[in-house]
Amino acid sequence: MSVNDKQDNREHVVILGAGPAGLATGHEVSTHNSHKVTVLERNNFVGGLCNTIVYKGYKFDLGGHRWFTKNEHLNRWFQRLMEGEYIWVERISRIFYDYKYYSYPVSFGNVIKNSGIFTIGWAGITYLLSALQFSVFNKPIRNMRDAYVAQFGIKLYDMFFRRYSEKVWGLPCEELSADWVSQRSAGLSIWTVIQEALLNTKTDKKSLIEEFMYPRDGYVRIPQRMAEDIENSYADNSVRLESNVTAIKYNGPNDFEVTYKTQDGAEHTEYAKCVVSTIPLGVLPRLIDPPPKPEVIEAASSLIFRDIICVNLIVNKQQVSIDTWLYVQDEDVIFGRLHEPKNWSKAMVPNEETTSLVLECFCTRGDNIWEMSDDDIARQCVKDLENKLGLVKPGEVVDWKVVRALQAYPVYDLDYAPKIELVKEYLNQFEGLYIVGRGGTHRYNNADHSIEMGLLLGRHLLGYEVDYLAVNTEPDYQEIVSGGEPKRDAYRDEACQSE
Ligand SMILES: Cc1cc2nc3c(=O)[nH]c(=O)nc-3n(C[C@H](O)[C@H](O)[C@H](O)COP(=O)(O)OP(=O)(O)OC[C@H]3O[C@@H](n4cnc5c(N)ncnc54)[C@H](O)[C@@H]3O)c2cc1C
Known part of the structure; x- marks a missing residue:
């Protein structure tokens, strides 16, 4: 059978969002040649929160992202995907509390x-x-x-x-x-x-893991490798950037029209048998026709997020500390966590003589921190580093690049769970519409959870019975390594048995 013959029979899946979850679904179905895949991403890069920016030769993740999962099948999947690119990193973390450093564990x-x-x-x-x-x-x-x-x-x-x-x-x-x-x-x-x-x-x-895997050139390489594989598997598969999804019309079971806008303001439509959404759960109902009842809109709108500003610093010294992470408890320090990318991978800096730092400032759009200008927040971070943490001397920070990201942390307030159920009940009526991912399910996923959900959803689209929404629901401390693999319906190397 020629590639074109195969393409003609393939169902079209349109994936909303090129973060780890959406790309993992696209990757799984592309690997098995079962669907035509179109991924629509509003940003001009793939990866979502797993982005890595490059500034003057320095690479900065959006906060320190390590690869860790208890699922050995998923680790093997990761190692196959990142063949030749991943390294092992020793974890050394500390806590800064009451102006003193505590080792962690x-x-x-x-x-x-x-x-x-x-x-x-x-x-x-x-x-x-x-x-x-x-x-x-x-x-x-x-x-x-x-x-x-x-x-x-x-x-x-x-x-x-x-x-x-x-x-x-x-x-x-x-x-x-x-x-x-x-x-x-x-x-x-x-x-x-x-x-x-x-x-x-x-x-x-064996708690508090001591080693983790990491892509040598920054975390974004994981989504980039998935996107490359999706596009390389078929000529008509595509990952389209700067494509902001604005409407989803449900014409009946497995019959969708997805509208998106490109940078030039032009509107486009894709027809799909299945739609996989990683758009925040609180936003998705507002895009769907037929629209939900007002109480669903109200519940969705009150699923809130915390945002983040990462202050990326270039430092004119060889090394600031040996930590992989430093957690800063004190309220009068503007950032909550920092990491030094060079301690994770030497490839994150352009030369041996200098280093860099990523400082995470947690905030909410419109609050005091969010409203500070990039330069003001960077200056405040440097002051705290010098005067409160004593990690750099005046003049050692020579440049900065500030990056802002909205909807970084899904907040679990006291009544978030029934709100999610109400929204899911509305979405369940649309046969062929699936939700996955961190914002997509309003679940505090790590990247490995989002990828596992995405891969399992891919398996589901291939016809296997798997519960992709069970990922990241088990009550077990996620950094404890022993005790075997997760009990939930986990991603496995071998093909799942159709039941
Ligand atoms: C500071 C920080 C540190 C972290 N550290 C780690 C770590 O060490 N290890 C780890 O495993 N995980 C870590 N995470 C979590 C990890 O970033 C997320 O779990 C992961 O990115 C979630 O992937 P996702 O695909 O579910 O969602 P996202 O990454 O949010 O991707 C969703 C995508 O959908 C797109 N989208 C949204 N709306 C639309 C629309 N209307 N049209 C088109 N596209 C749209 C977005 O632009 C985005 O690209 C960290 C997160 C943060 C914020």
């Missing part, structure tokens, strides 16, 4: 040195009190604060979780759902922390 010697023996004692007492409240007297866990306190006690919560969480989310922990904690730190308890800190050995749960 926490070491007792370090905590005693920085905070004193009384702090440790107080942390132990408050932990026992919370164990009594939550485990013995079954006090209900109502929000993020309760979830952390139940796991670590009030003192450790206040030292290592409260301030950073509130910086990231922009809300008090009492106004945030406990779900985020159960997704991110269930299984990590005070006991695993104590065992590691005291014995300096690995517990049976």
Whole structure:
């Protein structure tokens, strides 16, 4: 059969968004030659939040992105995709709290040195009190604060979780759902922390991973490689940039018209059997015809996000620190996290003599941080680095490039879950419309989750019975390595059995 014969029989899938999730679906169906694939992306680059910008020869990810998954099949998929391009990076992280540096994972010697023996004692007492409240007297866990306190006690919560969480989310922990904690730190308890800190050995749960894989030339290489494969597999497959999807018309089961606008203002339409959306769940209903009821629009509009500004600095010294990440708890420091790309891959800088830093400022469009000019926020970051963290001296930062990204973090407020259900109920009536991805499902996915969801959806389109929406729902701390592979319906190397 010629390629053209095959093309004639292929169903058309239109994918909205060229982030990791959308590209993974396109990649899976392209690999199996089953569908004609058109990916529509509003940006002028692929990768979504996994972008890497290049400025004066320095490469900057949108915040430090590492590759990590407990799913060994997915790791092998990654290694095949990134053959010849991935490297292993040792993880060395620290926490900056109360103007002092703490190693992470926490070491007792370090905590005693920085905070004193009384702090440790107080942390132990408050932990026992919370164990009594939550485990013995079954006090209900109502929000993020309760979830952390139940796991670590009030003192450790206040030292290592409260301030950073509130910086990231922009809300008090009492106004945030406990779900985020159960997704991110269930299984990590005070006991695993104590065992590691005291014995300096690995517990049976090898927590807090120490090595991760990373694409040598920046994280964007993952989506770029997927996009290259999609376009190379068939002449009529395409990944179209600067194509902003503005409307989706449902004519009946597996019959869609997708309208998008290009940079020149021209409107185009694609006809599709299936539509895969990674457009934020809160936005998607507003694009669909027939439109939803007002209560669905209201629920969708109140699914909120946190935005981010990354301040990328060029520093005229060989190395600033040996950290892969530094988490900054103190509220009076404008950024919440920083990383030094050269510590991840030497290819991220153009020469040996200099280095660079990426400082993440969490914010919400329209707030005080967002409204600062690029130069003002960069100057404030440099001041904090010099005066509060002591990591650079005046004059060492020689240039900067500020990058802003909207909708970086889906917020789990106290009533986000029923809102999602209402929106999904409306979307379920459209046969052939699928949602995946971080914004697409309003789920706090890492890139590996979004890719796994996308690959599984690809399998589903190929006719296999897989539950792609089960990805990233299991309550198991995501950095704990041992304990085997995820229990959920996970991506596997071998073809799934059709049931
Ligand atoms: C600071 C930071 C650090 C992170 N660190 C890590 C890490 O270390 N490891 C890790 O695995 N993950 C990390 N992540 C998470 C990772 O970036 C995301 O999980 C991943 O990018 C999600 O991919 P996605 O395809 O689901 O969504 P996105 O990346 O958001 O992609 C969605 C795409 O849809 C496009 N789109 C939206 N609306 C339209 C429209 N109307 N028309 C056309 N296109 C549209 C967007 O432009 C975007 O390209 C981090 C995220 C942030 C913000």
